[in-house]
Amino acid sequence: MNLLREELSWITPELCLTLFACVALLVDLFVQKGRESVMVGFFSLMGLLATAFFLYRQYGVTPPAQPVFGCMVVDPFSTLFKLFAVGALAFVVLFTMLSRQTRPDGYGEFYFILLCAGLGAFFLASTYNLLLMYLGLELLSIASYILAGYAKGNRRSGEAAMKYVIFGAVASGVMLYGFTLLYGMTGSIDLTVIGPKLRDQFALDHGTIPISVATGLCLAGFAYKISAAPFHFWTPDVYEGAPTPVTTFLAVASKGAGFAALLRFLQAGFIPDRTLGGPEAMMGYSDKLGTLVAVLAALTMTLGNLAALGQTNLKRMLAYSSIAHAGYVLMGVATMNREGFSSVLFYLVVYYFMNLGAFGVVMYYANTTGDEQIDDLKGLGWRSPLVAITMVAFLVALVGLPPTAGFIGKWFLFTAAVKKGFLWLAVVAGINSAISLFYYFRVARAMWLRPEEEAKYATVHASPAFAALLLVLAVGTVWFGVGFDSLLRYCDYSQNLLR
Amino acid sequence: MGLAGYLIVAAILFALGIACTVARKNVIYVLMGIELILNAANLNLVAFSRFVGGLDGQIFAIFSIILAAAEAAVALAIVLNVFGLFDSIRPDDPDLMKE
Amino acid sequence: MELLFFLLFAGLAIAGAVATVWMRYVVHSAFALMGTFLGVAGLYVLLGADFLAITQILIYVGGILVLILFGIMLTPPDRTERNAKRVIGFSASLVAIALFLAVQIGSVVRWAEKSNLEAPKATAAPIGRELLRPDGYLIPFELVSVVLLVALIGSVFIARRRKAVRVDDSSTAAILAERGTLQQKAGA
Numbered sequence: 001m002n003l004l005r006e007e008l009s010w011i012t013p014e015l016c017l018t019l020f021a022c023v024a025l026l027v028d029l030f031v032q033k034g035r036e037s038v039m040v041g042f043f044s045l046m047g048l049l050a051t052a053f054f055l056y057r058q059y060g061v062t063p064p065a066q067p068v069f070g071c072m073v074v075d076p077f078s079t080l081f082k083l084f085a086v087g088a089l090a091f092v093v094l095f096t097m098l099s100r101q102t103r104p105d106g107y108g109e110f111y112f113i114l115l116c117a118g119l120g121a122f123f124l125a126s127t128y129n130l131l132l133m134y135l136g137l138e139l140l141s142i143a144s145y146i147l148a149g150y151a152k153g154n155r156r157s158g159e160a161a162m163k164y165v166i167f168g169a170v171a172s173g174v175m176l177y178g179f180t181l182l183y184g185m186t187g188s189i190d191l192t193v194i195g196p197k198l199r200d201q202f203a204l205d206h207g208t209i210p211i212s213v214a215t216g217l218c219l220a221g222f223a224y225k226i227s228a229a230p231f232h233f234w235t236p237d238v239y240e241g242a243p244t245p246v247t248t249f250l251a252v253a254s255k256g257a258g259f260a261a262l263l264r265f266l267q268a269g270f271i272p273d274r275t276l277g278g279p280e281a282m283m284g285y286s287d288k289l290g291t292l293v294a295v296l297a298a299l300t301m302t303l304g305n306l307a308a309l310g311q312t313n314l315k316r317m318l319a320y321s322s323i324a325h326a327g328y329v330l331m332g333v334a335t336m337n338r339e340g341f342s343s344v345l346f347y348l349v350v351y352y353f354m355n356l357g358a359f360g361v362v363m364y365y366a367n368t369t370g371d372e373q374i375d376d377l378k379g380l381g382w383r384s385p386l387v388a389i390t391m392v393a394f395l396v397a398l399v400g401l402p403p404t405a406g407f408i409g410k411w412f413l414f415t416a417a418v419k420k421g422f423l424w425l426a427v428v429a430g431i432n433s434a435i436s437l438f439y440y441f442r443v444a445r446a447m448w449l450r451p452e453e454e455a456k457y458a459t460v461h462a463s464p465a466f467a468a469l470l471l472v473l474a475v476g477t478v479w480f481g482v483g484f485d486s487l488l489r490y491c492d493y494s495q496n497l498l499r
Numbered sequence: 500m501g502l503a504g505y506l507i508v509a510a511i512l513f514a515l516g517i518a519c520t521v522a523r524k525n526v527i528y529v530l531m532g533i534e535l536i537l538n539a540a541n542l543n544l545v546a547f548s549r550f551v552g553g554l555d556g557q558i559f560a561i562f563s564i565i566l567a568a569a570e571a572a573v574a575l576a577i578v579l580n581v582f583g584l585f586d587s588i589r590p591d592d593p594d595l596m597k598e
Numbered sequence: 599m600e601l602l603f604f605l606l607f608a609g610l611a612i613a614g615a616v617a618t619v620w621m622r623y624v625v626h627s628a629f630a631l632m633g634t635f636l637g638v639a640g641l642y643v644l645l646g647a648d649f650l651a652i653t654q655i656l657i658y659v660g661g662i663l664v665l666i667l668f669g670i671m672l673t674p675p676d677r678t679e680r681n682a683k684r685v686i687g688f689s690a691s692l693v694a695i696a697l698f699l700a701v702q703i704g705s706v707v708r709w710a711e712k713s714n715l716e717a718p719k720a721t722a723a724p725i726g727r728e729l730l731r732p733d734g735y736l737i738p739f740e741l742v743s744v745v746l747l748v749a750l751i752g753s754v755f756i757a758r759r760r761k762a763v764r765v766d767d768s769s770t771a772a773i774l775a776e777r778g779t780l781q782q783k784a785g786a
Contacts, residue, residue: 004732011737018744025751070733109755116748123741131559131738138566139745142573146752149577158581161756165574166529170520173536176563177513180540180556181703184506184547189555210703503704505641508608510700512634514692515615522688524679527624527669531631534662535615538638541654549645550715554728557647557721558735564650564657565742569749571662575669576753582673 010068013054013082014122020047021115028108036107041097044111045090048118052086055079071129071190076494078126080345081260084352085121088253089114091356091469095245098466099363110150114249117143121257128191128268130179133261134172137225141168144254148242160241167224167234175221181214182269191268198269215289218265225258228326229300236307239319244363247315251322251355256348259329263341271336286336294334294417294425301327301432308439314362314372317439318355321398324436325351331429332413335420338495343412345491350409350480354397357473361391364466374446381448386467388447390474395440397477400433405480412488505546513539526578530571537567604644611637619689622680624670628663635659646718649725 008015024044031039058079065075092114120139127133145168149161183189186197198211224231239247270286304323311317329351332344364387365380366372381388397406410433417426480487512535519532541560548556614633621627635658642651728734 007732069737071735071737106755109751113748113752116744119741119744129738131562131735132741135562135566135738135741135745138570139741139748142569142745142752143748145573145577146748146756149580149756152580152756153584155584158577158584161577162526162581165570165577166520166526169533169570169574170517170529170536173516173533173540176540177536177543180543180547180559183556183559184543184551184703187547187551187553189559213699213703503701504604504608505645506704507697507700508611508641510696511612511693512615512638514696515612515619515689518685518689518692519619522619522681522685525624525676527666527673528627530666530669531618531627534631534658534666535618535634538611538634538658541650542638542641545642545645545647545650548647549718554721554724557650558725558728560647560650561653561725562738562742564653566745568657568661568665569746571665572753573749573756575665576757578669579672580756 007068010058010066010074011072013051013058014119016054017047017051017115017119017122020044020050021112021119023047024115025108025112028111037097040107040111041093044093044115047115048086048090048093052083052090055082055086059083071132072123072127074126077260077264080490080494081125081256082122084256084349085118085125085253088249088256088352088356089118091360091473092245092249092253094465094469095248095360095363098463098469099243099245099367106150110147113143113146117147117249118253121253121260124257125260125264128264130183130189130191130194133265134176134179136257137172137175137221137261140254140257141172141225144168144246144250147246147249148238150246151243154241156241157243158241160238163234163241164238167231171221171224171231174217178214178217178219178221181210181217185210185214191265195269211285215270222258222262222265223296226255226262226326226329227323228296228330229303229323230296232300232303232323232326235323236316236319239322240313240316244315244359244366247319248356248359248363251318251359252352255322255326256352259333259344259348262333263344266333266336267341290334290336290420293330293336294422297327297330297334298425298428299327300324300330301429305432305435305439309435311439312374314365314374314377314443315359317374317443318358318362321436321439322355324432325355325398327432328410328413328429331417331422331425334422334425335416337416337420340413340416340420342488342491342495343409343416345495346412346484346488347409349487349491350397350405350477353473353476353480354394354404354406357390357394357470357477358398360466360470360473361387361394364470374443377443377446378450379452380446382452387470390470391447392444393474393477395444397481399437399440403481404477405484406477408481408484502546502550505542509539509542509546512536512542530574530578533574534567534571537563600644603640607637607640607644609637610634611641613637616689619685622677624675625667628666628670631666632659632663635663647721648718649720649722 020043024040024047027043028036028040058074059076065073067073093111096110096114117140120136120141120143123132123136124140127136145161145165148164149157151157179189182194186194188194188197220231223229224234227235239250242250266289270289301324304320304325304327308317308320308324311320329344329347332340332347334340362372365377369376393404397404400406400410410429414426414429417423417429516532516535516539519535520529523529523532541563544556544560544563546556548554548560611634614630614635614637617630618627618634621630635654639651639654639658642648642654729739730736
């Protein structure tokens, strides 16, 4: 009994989030009509704050890896990603409260599903167990399908939900099939058992074709979640059609959780411990897998950037840009070593700030004008300088120029790739960054380099709350470009304790 | 019948499921293709479970059946909503957003 | 004898799947899919998974298939979408690849031979105990209940009839206006 209580204490954040999600559903019934969005939103924020508090308490005392209930693990890596998810959710909740796009009814359901999606991300980040990984992924996906279609009367939202559910269900089915093959080859559904078995026995006895098939099928599911090529087709339509707060959630929290699971999957299952030595076949296999991921990374960033060039809709352009960024991050994954993985963590934190900010500006703009076209931004810089200045900060970071965090993040990714010997990949990524300058610059040009008289809309005032949110994000974007030491140490620490 | 027989049946179901999702246009077909894929995965799990020993595979299959039901319910709700908005359920048809 | 049953059930499953992909009418495909579900349930019985076989029939045939039939009922028939060449091409090539890989995997995965497998036992009780054992499947079991709650609430919210048609973008407005005039004409 005591043992059970101790193990339960390790999953307090999860329990707390579930509790608040369920109560949010009920709060909706009891608050005054017309005030649901604000009241339920505040309640959800309180829940997220409480969850963050429990997570913070865990970070200090976590042993390297605390197994919980035989299928979960609490370690600094999972805590980092959980904090990441909670932070992203908090911003999504705030955006929803400030947005006019979401429906005037069904707020209780919206926040409930949003918090449960966060719960899915929690489990995805903290398990080596294939079953729990699949469950977490499905919880996150099912909740995301519903959220994408949440603006029910809106045709674009409906279309987004349908495309998302079709792609998502096929991809997760394919991944499940891959998981079953891994189980069949090793007789276990625990990655910490699967990894050694694959490396010690299977690769020796049978060559790598069966492993390649299984891994390839599994990677399809992950690639879909992080919207990497060749499973990125759903991204632009879904990001454009879903309500903007939901798009923010998909671009930041969902993608982050996908990367967390991918890193854990590769680290536990496919990276041989070089200090111990191991069969040559498996060493070679890990490198081959790295090369495959590198090719996917190059493909993803190139496709994303080239498609982004021609876009006229701001939200759709950011969707392609988020595909391109998945490519940059995959560059760190392709190294298949600790340095690369730690640069992935660092870049994801940076990505969090700049993408939340950029989508926040889009939402603000669409809210006040009902318009998402890039050309119609002209003159905005003179009319609403605060918003435009923060937007420029986010854009500079997205390109990856100093002095923002985007530069430092890319720097680490590039060095990790070059050290591993992927010089060609770094060159491709460099060219891509240069291409991305064009379309990000178009937005800045529209805002600042057109005279005030051409402005399509009169001054659009950001509410003080919204301006404060954007400022926080912009300060974060610039701050981590200068004072990145502590964050980097944090990422290294999390990464090195990963099994 | 040995393990290989079951694996082959599962692989055929899997391939036909993928074919069904790719080659047919109607969304209902895509959903049926997804069910075929999940059935193939479950058959794999149960077959391995029998030959590996232990119940892990069977329990995994139970969870996967539950999730298939949940996913089918959500997918159909979304499809019906889209049909109400567009009068069409071919995934290629509704394309407000293509350039 | 067992081989005979294996061939019977495997044949049922594969024939059902082929018919599902091939049939011109979506209702026929749905009933062919039932054949696959039943065939797979039969294979589960041969594999000694009695509880799972019943679950398969209850949930797949009794639940998911009925859902799909509802979906078919509530949407119009679409007889022009099948492109026979496309269907045959995709099916044949994918099945060929899958067969090759399955033979590869099947030939290297050697756990136990048929002869030394122990006789299957009833699985319902051990599965139930395993699902509620803290170090077993307690956490997945609880998590899946959250998934079901999300799916339940979400699909009810999405499928619930709208109180009033909300016009959110101009194209919807245009279509609604068009429909309105058509109805007026019909009425007149």
